[in-house]
Amino acid sequence: MANTPLTSFIVKRHAPELISSATPTPRELKLLSDIDDQEGLRYLNPLVQFYRMNPKMGKRNPASVIREALAKLLVFYYPLAGRIKEGPGRKLMVDCTNEGALYVEAEAHVTLEQFGKTIRPPFPCIENLFCDVPGSGGIVGSPLVQIQVTCLLCGGFIVALKINHTMCDGEGAQQFLMALGEMAQGALVPSVLPVWKRELLYARNSPHVTFPHLEYDDVLDNGHNHVIAIEEMSLKSFFFGRAEMLALRRLVSGNLKTCTTFEMLTACLWRCRTIALQPNPEEDMHLLFFANARLKFNPPIPVGYYGNCIVLPCVTSRAGDLCNKPLNHAVELIMKAKSCVTEEYVRSTAHLMVMKERPLFKTTSSTFIVSNLARARFNKVNYGWGEPIFAGFPKDDEVTPGVFSSYIPTLNDNGESGILVLIGLPIPAMKKFVKELNIMLK
Template identity: 50%
Template sequence: MASSLSSSSSSSLKFTVRRCQPQLVPPAIPTPHELKLLSDIDDQQALRFHVPMIQIYGKQASMAEKDPVEVIRQALSQTLVFYYPFAGRLREGPHRKLMVDCTGEGVMFIEADADVTLAQFGDSLQPPFPCFQELLYHVPDSQQFTDTPLLLVQVTRLKCGGFILAIHLNHTMCDGPGYLQFMNAWAEMARGATKPSIAPVWRRELLMARDPPRITCNHREYEQIQDTLPSSNHNLVQRSFFFGPLDIAALRKSIPQHLQHCSTFDLITACLWRCRTKAMQIEADEDVRMMCIVNARGRFNPPLPVGYYGNGFAYPAAVTSAGKLCRNPFGYAVELINKVKGEMKEEYLQSVADLMVMKGRNLLFTTVRSYIVSYLARVNLRAVDFGWGEAVYGGAAQAGAGRFPGVSYFCSAKNGRGEEGIIFSIYLPPEAMERFAKEFNHMTRNQNQPQSTSAKLIMSTL
């Protein structure tokens, strides 16, 4: 099938994508047919959505005789021998408990060609991507959550010899570190390995609720509060911003000495929280929440086993009033973020698992005046090498999570000047986006430099 769409972003790029019919890619050899329970962290309602991810690769002279579609398809089939639950289908049992029926049916795979070169994308190699709906086609019924493939993969060849690998991932199967582990295994197989360097570990029973379950921590991320304003999730725009070394240094200079130990994550998260709150013009006495996705793998005693690829995180919430957040010195926000990260211990994640079971797994995080950030820069998906070298871009394809647009993913990236840094994408109403951009530029003290040589704007139908 062929289709031609022009991007609705500020980019004028237009190109045609021709797709073959979707096909199932099963494991290369027969795999165990069994039922595997997801953990009580995996199957919570908030993770029951598909995450769009994207890897973009340029031409590699040494791979000129290789077809990226065939290399990646064959390597995927071999990888599924080791990660065979991905080739199965989700089923829902009593009390909404999710499990994987390891049927070996395979994952959905689409071969495609686009009449465009990587160079023609210019500064559009970051969210929002031109014609993304063509680079990751929504196969009919593939967005259902159970009884459908757990991965949807599209490989699109470019005219220049590069290619784009776009993926829809069922989030209940893995988190950022787990996804990176799977991608690295897939890339290793593409480069000729016969087995992954890190063996996958299922062990989802390690994050099941206790018997009897007991809530031992304060989970303000799940507080159900009344929204005092009408929904603003319509007519949103999406824009990407870049944090370079100078921006980080400027933020660090603005905090007191006793906070200098804080991480880059703390600084960026606190900055975005303040900028977004000011941009949204939230009343001073209203509470605002910043939920930080924190990896708990190393916080267990003993740690979760190497190779565990299930969800191993929670998102404890920093809560304060909009007035305090915006009027206090920047260090106030940094200290709140640093403190809430420190709450993430084994007991906290265990308490979340117990809470999910006690509430029937349908408890959603608070979306009212809330913002969530995920630090995918730490897993560095650009380093995933299928034989074509480092990706030009690797990470989340857009902001948002499921039906909630208030999620930003921090991904490693280079800007137009070749500087290494962190890029994030955010959804806001158009007027709020302009206020956010001004506030962001002010906070990073970089008025004399372009804040992002590749920031783009796109209208969304959210």
């Protein structure tokens, strides 16, 4: 059984439940910030965690433990038990109704072993692991947190959840889940208390855009910038450990050798992706990356703030330059874009959202968007059974497939720590991408 690749499995779901806070919470209307409610964040952000059986937990049901912990945690994170409403000008706010988070308990007749020696995406039948409740997929009026806990034959289990991105960025979601793990292990109060304070990221009364925001500029339709159908895509994960990082660093020269792992890896992937797509050499290629700006503020954004405090700086290069110039070219562009992320850059973004009525950031095939979870602690969330053997984004984006990529901390078959990168590309382009990446790693 273990040697047979898992291609499909059936999940038996129990009736869905709405989990409200364990004690009464304030009924109030809370405005989201102008960073929160932008168009590009109006979706449910998925995350999946795989856990092994732990004999010390005896016959305790992980689904029951997490359900009880969620009710206790929503006392502190009570806005997440409410519902999003849309006001004048499509301004988003949360109505703290305590209607509850969506929760589903399920069983699957498979074992963790059947997912492979090393668990990594893409996963078969991934849609079976997430809540599938009619009417729950929207942003307005739908549950803000949706969790399915699927128990497996081996005693392991899978936690698959979706969190409304307008309510939490990656750090906010991580904070919520770490607290959920603490409550599951018996804590009465989260070690980091949640902070709302969305007014810190409101646009000022007289909004003024002080930076160029290429990430929100329209992309001209040149016949190639189209969204690729999901059925035409190939999704693969690539592991970058110490050997791979050393190989890439040898391609960087001069003062740029001090670049970060993120800068070097992103430059490499952007270059390989562009070569694989074979655009016109004169076409502009765009790289966007989510940057956490909490520590850029003076005074800093308070510890415990779980709203969106992210921006998407944009890097642009001619395709010909990206493909033919040394890796230094892309690294230098990325470093320059990172240096622009300041408190004023975040405020300029908020002002742009108000002045241009929340434009959508670039999402065409000429754009590569990176979400870096390499330092996130989703792989440290412990519900009592120990840390997960995998935690991260499970699949490619269904709305704009082939555009988003995520970096996930993980272990390879030999137990070496590194970064797992999830890449989606059209099937012919994926073959070219793998070939080019192998050349760079040699």
